[in-house]
Amino acid sequence: MEPNVRFWITERQSFIQRLRQWTELLEPTNLFISVAKIEKLRQLLLTNEEASVHDLGDQRMREAWRRSLATVHPDSSKLIPVPFRPAALLLFTTPMVFLSMVPGKSLKSMILPQLSFWSYSAAFNITNGNASYHRHPYESVLLGAGAVASTTFFALFPHLFLIKYELKSTLLRRTLPVVILAHVSAMNVLASRSLETTRGIEVMNKEGQVIGYxxxxxxxxxxxTATSRAVLFGTSALIPEVFANFYKRTPLFRRYPQSLWTLKLSCTVLVMGLMAPVSFSMFPNIERIQCSKLEEEIQSATEDTELFYNRGV
Known part of the structure; x- marks a missing residue:
């Protein structure tokens, strides 16, 4: 069985335990580890299949699990490209979220930040989604292009609306882009991973044996996954706006108005740093599902009452 799958199946972690685990998996050092070291640590996991999952007290074994879970896709057992590893999400999306929330004066000034953000999000979602279903490389490209085009269009809509119409309500001007960002974040996941819902993904028993799709x-x-992404980006956009609203009422802002953007950027970095492990921990990576909730052909293929599948990140 793939070690990463074995870990998530065997370790019945609570939300707090998953939160602690993801705090380690999101360390930036997971982006710079060499391929040779990853392979060496993975070999340690493959040669200790029985006791290694529970032997987390061993420092070397703990490092092997952390590096493997942070860099290797559980479905394909292939290395995740460095720009799309979970630890890279914060580095790429934090400035993109900040720039996407900056009020634009024209369409041209808004297209690049939005296009960059949703392009990276779609690529990240496809790379870290479930990879057990049948697909061709060109299908992923077309699916990603469609997801980028649609989500960029819907993300630009509130900004264009605010440019054309002067809304009197300050609350609406501040909250509309945040609400749209949260919804479009979920939409980006739904669009880029839509083949999983139409073709089905592998479900397995506790031994890792595939029962069906x-x-x-x-x-x-x-x-x-869409829910967790909406929570991540929605909260990361909302809290800086709330702080900025209170900051504008202070004498410091009237004296140094340029400091507003420094505050919002710092707040965005802080909130995303806190929310990333929270959002990834909302649901287990390998989720459990009752066999009675699945298709009839899967129910008839096994006597197990509980099966497992890779949710993705």
Whole structure:
């Protein structure tokens, strides 16, 4: 069985335990580890299949699990490209979220930040999604292009609306882009991983044996990931806006108005740093599902009452 799958199946972690785990997996050092070291640590996991999952007290074994979970895709057992590893999400999306929330004066000034953000998000979602279903490389490219085009259009809509119409309500001017960002973040996941819901993903028993392909499991995997992404980006955009609203009422802002953007950027970095492990921990990476909730052909193929599938990140 793939070590990463074995870890998430065996370790029945609570939300707090997953939060602690993701705090380690999101360390920037996971971006710079060499391929040779990853392979060496993975070999340690493969040669200790029985006791290694529970032997987290061993420092070397703990490092092997951390590096493997942070760099290797559980479905394909291939290395995740460095720009799309979970630890890279903060480095790339934090400035993009900040720039996407900056009020634009024209369409041209807004296209590049939005296009960059949603292009990276789509690539990240496809790379870290479930990879057990059948697909061709060109399908991923077309799916990603469609996801980028649609989400960029919907993300630009509130900004264009605010440029054309002068809204009197300050609350609406501040909250509309945040609400749209949260919803479009979920939409980006749904669009870029839509093949999982139409073709089905692998479901397996506790020994890792594949029982079949389930569209219902695929739909739940995509839906849960979309929820976690909406929480991540929605909260990361909302809290800086709230702080900025209070800061504008202070004498410091009237004396140094340029400091507003420094405050918002710092706040965005802080909130995303705190929210990233929280959002990734909302649902287990390998989720459990009752066999009775799956398709009839899967129910008839096994006597197990509980099956497992890779939700993705």
């Amino acid at each position: 389930s569209r219902r499991a695929g739909a739940k995997a995509v839906r849960d």
